[in-house]
Amino acid sequence: MTTSPNERRKPPTIHDVARVAGVSRGTVSRYLNGGHYVSPAARQSVEVAIKKTGYVVNRHARSLSTGRSDSVAFLLTEPQEKFFEDPNFNVLLRACTKALAERDITLLLMIAGTPDERRRNLRYITSGHVDGVLLVSSHSGDPVAAELRDAGVPLVACGRPMGIGAPGAKVSYVAADDRDGARDMVRHLLSLGRRRIATVTGPLDTPGGVDRLAGYREVLAEAGIEADERLIVTGDYSRASGEAAVARLLADGVEFDAMFVASDLMAQGVMSALAQAGLRVPDDVAIGGFDDSPAALATQPALTTIRHPLDRISSEMVRVLLAQISGEAPATVILPTELVRRGSA
Amino acid sequence: MTTSPNERRKPPTIHDVARVAGVSRGTVSRYLNGGHYVSPAARQSVEVAIKKTGYVVNRHARSLSTGRSDSVAFLLTEPQEKFFEDPNFNVLLRACTKALAERDITLLLMIAGTPDERRRNLRYITSGHVDGVLLVSSHSGDPVAAELRDAGVPLVACGRPMGIGAPGAKVSYVAADDRDGARDMVRHLLSLGRRRIATVTGPLDTPGGVDRLAGYREVLAEAGIEADERLIVTGDYSRASGEAAVARLLADGVEFDAMFVASDLMAQGVMSALAQAGLRVPDDVAIGGFDDSPAALATQPALTTIRHPLDRISSEMVRVLLAQISGEAPATVILPTELVRRGSA
DNA sequence: CTGAAAGCGCTTACAG
């Protein structure tokens, strides 16, 4: 055997390319970095040499030299269960990966569930291993955003970070227009002739919790419907909390003919609890969800819901982050949502 | 302003540590790499110096020097839709990220949906930017495994790679025992007194497709039940294909009192189609799924299914990969599944 | 436009 299949040959370096092309290493490097100050003839022979040698840049060497890493962290600060349940993460992650790959920058996935993981990841990030971070978290007072910002790490969060006041600059974020989405849904429920509209909110220390509730209140007020606080139940985005909310409503003996539920997953729980109680959707109670996740198609009937522009959220996150990395100031981007009508309302 | 919040200070190097500790850089490096040939006194002062300076190793420099990158790729070669729908990916990805983080090695997420992405990723990987790859794909004759193997890149696949014959060494993989899981489920259905058991398979160019079908046939045969090919419908793991399967069975006028469905997602489709047809689960037809995904809890009644040991699959993948990176031969690991009883059967 | 050279921060034989 002259060549073991498991043996990785030492890859060609810029030096090999230079030799083959008959130029200096500096010239090859200049070609690689934009081609400025390289004569057409030199460019030619370098291109040929690169093809011939199969050269590809060694990014470790480049990073050591430039101080940039050409990579960003996708940092998830979720307790484990959330990550499993929330389908938004999938879409977000996928879209960010794509957007970055197109720009030839690599995505490091980091998950900070435990305090230990948190510490490790923070250390990694702040010690300059990545050029910036895409932060995804719906944690309440998650301090990680503030820490990163204060460490001067380029950063953009998915969704409005809460409870970050205090020192230093703002932190960039891109988010869907939660409040407006909620308004659309509640108006839709009203247009169906429903008047006793209950709501299951997200946790009230998350933007999705407070903003969607705000939209709900707003529309009812503008419709001249008196607020009935018994109609408002706080959930935590989980299926189970949707079921619990229905149980609560039923136990309290409150009447309602519609529900605006702040996540599809909770809506799923709501619908199965309703079915168990012998209530029919949409006949007895119309249901509106939020997210347009796969769960929205799994219910019977399918769920009327609000769609996040997750693809655009992702691409905007990447755009804003890269801008920041190259020196621009933080920015915030709010994207419109869309009502998706299906069978439940 | 003496210090702008957005300014990242230049991090301390091994040189700073050496100076503070009063030793040479070589000694610091030796301490960092296992502490061999370092006197207790030197160790002491280096530790103090590291703490004082806040030193953390520059991995680019280290990689350049050692040739290792201390990172691995998590490569997904799925068409986009699959990734969104399949909850197994989530769990797998999460668990791999954790297992790697514990060993201080970083996970690069790469998704090869299009041929273009495939090429880019392959180039990245084969040019030595990562030490190895965790390959996740249920593609039929996905050539990526063979290419990686032939390029000598340490590699472990999730699930049995199909259609990789030919040259070179074997490729490592770790998989659940699909056939045995299928056997358990069909036996369970039999134990319920069902005799006309239909099945919806996965694509027959995937291990989950062929192995689960094989288990089904095996148990029926050993129970002395004649095979009725009209009872076997091929699906593609999607919810829609579950619905289609039921439509097909009903249109064909085949009788059945149970179904073994090769994925929970398909089972979801099956159940909604059954409901639409006025058939009751489990009374009229008992349903057994496969995966124990979140979808299994979303159905009404909840789904009896087969659980993959995803956590163990992930940790085994990481273990086998790291072993291979440090020179060991490829290995294959098969892990047992578990029957989870719920309402549908 | 181009080459020679220094430097990025680490690791690792090599002497001692």
Add this chain to the structure above:
DNA sequence: CTGAAAGCGCTTACAG
């Protein structure tokens, strides 16, 4: 056990 030194593969002023 320890230090001096070479080398990993690139980039980037600096001269020319």
